[in-house]
Amino acid sequence: MGQRYRAGSRDIDNDGNAVIRVTLTALVAIYLLLFLAAVFLLWIVGEWNRRRRERRALRYRLVCAICAFEFEDRTTALLPRCPRCGSLNERFKPERI
DSSP, rough: OOOOOOTTTEEOOOTTOOOOOOHHHHHHHHHHHHHHHHHHHHHHHHHHHHHHHHHHHTTTEEHHHHHHHHOEEOOOOOOOBBBTOOOOOOOOOOOOO
């Protein structure tokens, strides 16, 4: 009585259940890595959502080629007019910096 029974490479506790031995440092390291992985995943998802919202906001934004006025045009016109100078502008995607 008082001694554990060893069956192969597994440890058995007093109730007959298999037990995996883990040191405290390994347990802290596992929890730390899981926490950092969760924070990294949340950061990636947040960044993806921010960029998606930014692309949606810039979808209808145009810059006049003559007066450099930025305006929003949600019509389907191929050549929208600038509200400031009245010149026709082509639709093209703005370049990212």
